[in-house]
Amino acid sequence: MAPRSTEPPHGAHTPLVDRFGRVHTDLRVSLTDRCNLRCTYCMPAEGLNWLPKAEVLGDDEVVRLVRIAVRRLGIRSLRLTGGEPLLRRGLPGLIARLTELGPEISLTTNGIGLARTAHDLKAAGLHRVNVSLDTLRPERYAAITRRDRIADVLAGLAAARAAGLAPVKVNAVPVRGVNDDEILDLVEFAAEHGYRMRFIESMPLDAQGAWDRSKMITADELLEILAQRWELHPVGRHGNAPAEEWRIAGTDTVVGVIASVTRPFCGGCDRVRLTADGQLRNCLFATEESDLRELLRGGADDARIEAAWRNTIARKGPGHDINSADFVQPDRPMSAIGG
Numbered sequence: 001m002a003p004r005s006t007e008p009p010h011g012a013h014t015p016l017v018d019r020f021g022r023v024h025t026d027l028r029v030s031l032t033d034r035c036n037l038r039c040t041y042c043m044p045a046e047g048l049n050w051l052p053k054a055e056v057l058g059d060d061e062v063v064r065l066v067r068i069a070v071r072r073l074g075i076r077s078l079r080l081t082g083g084e085p086l087l088r089r090g091l092p093g094l095i096a097r098l099t100e101l102g103p104e105i106s107l108t109t110n111g112i113g114l115a116r117t118a119h120d121l122k123a124a125g126l127h128r129v130n131v132s133l134d135t136l137r138p139e140r141y142a143a144i145t146r147r148d149r150i151a152d153v154l155a156g157l158a159a160a161r162a163a164g165l166a167p168v169k170v171n172a173v174p175v176r177g178v179n180d181d182e183i184l185d186l187v188e189f190a191a192e193h194g195y196r197m198r199f200i201e202s203m204p205l206d207a208q209g210a211w212d213r214s215k216m217i218t219a220d221e222l223l224e225i226l227a228q229r230w231e232l233h234p235v236g237r238h239g240n241a242p243a244e245e246w247r248i249a250g251t252d253t254v255v256g257v258i259a260s261v262t263r264p265f266c267g268g269c270d271r272v273r274l275t276a277d278g279q280l281r282n283c284l285f286a287t288e289e290s291d292l293r294e295l296l297r298g299g300a301d302d303a304r305i306e307a308a309w310r311n312t313i314a315r316k317g318p319g320h321d322i323n324s325a326d327f328v329q330p331d332r333p334m335s336a337i338g339g
């Protein structure tokens with residue numbers, strides 16, 4: 001039995017604050033580094049080794065760390081990521097256990113498994129999903145992801161909407177010469193189906209280290225493209241959310257832009273990440289991690305894990321250095337860190 005120590009009374013936690021005064025309330029938990037796609041901007045076609053199963057946190061371990069995060073550190077929202085989190089066995093059961101702890105839970109997925117799981121995930125307590133979809137063209141989808149699965153994604157999106165996992169957000173990474181001619185089509189597709197479209201600037205987090213800044217479609221370029229067809233009204237940003245939003249005039253269609261590279265939002269960052277193998281990261285681009293799995297498996301009590309967590313946040317830097325000549329890409333790719 002894992003050691004326990006007394007939890008503070010409900011709501012009596014001390015906030016998880018870093019040295020810049022940023023309060024961390026959002027935890028991203030990667031549930032697996034595995035994926036059933038091989039997107040060209042994320043992974044090589046072959047040869048990326050998955051974590052051995054024994055190194056991946058089990059459900060009890062995930063639940064314990066989330067309990068500490070919620071009850072002791074004030075985490076309020078939980079995003080489940082991967083890899084592809086729907087590949088995690090028994091996911092609805094895990095979500096049901098996490099739901100009991102109280103945070104709002106969302107999930108980022110490639111959508112392939114959603115058609116068969118959306119209903120169960122909603123019943124377990126999941127609030128909403130973000131589905132990655134970079135193109136509407138089947139042959140292009142197959143070229144980008146190296147898998148012919150777009151029909152599954154479209155069915156998954158429809159199932160998520162039908163299950164009430166609202167709002168269903170569609171995430172696309174526009175890349176010059178790859179899918180930048182579909183930006184308007186993607187917005188129209190999302191509006192027509194009641195999804196919320198979001199575009200994300202591509203970031204240097206691929207396993208191959210092949211990110212090319214010149215291929216990135218910047219937020220400014222994207223807004224120019226949208227403005228060719230529609231009048232846009234800025235909605236702004238919800239709290240510390242990464243997306244800035246614009247409403248298309250005369251409609252209730254909202255388009256989000258996550259401009260991590262050209263309009264960094266690190267000053268308001270409230271996010272902390274836990275990898276599938278139990279490493280705590282204070283930033284998406286952190287080059288060091290804290291090994292919570294070792295503490296868990298070594299018998300540490302909750303107070304000790306809480307202290308390690310606070311120390312990790314205390315060491316957090318002001319933000320990423322993508323725009324500096326000194327930028328160092330993290331050793332781990334996005335698929336291992338969790339988005």
Ligand code: SF4
Nearest residue numbers: 266269283284319320
């Ligand atoms: S780059 Fe790091 S500090 Fe900036 S928003 Fe992302 S996680 Fe937060």
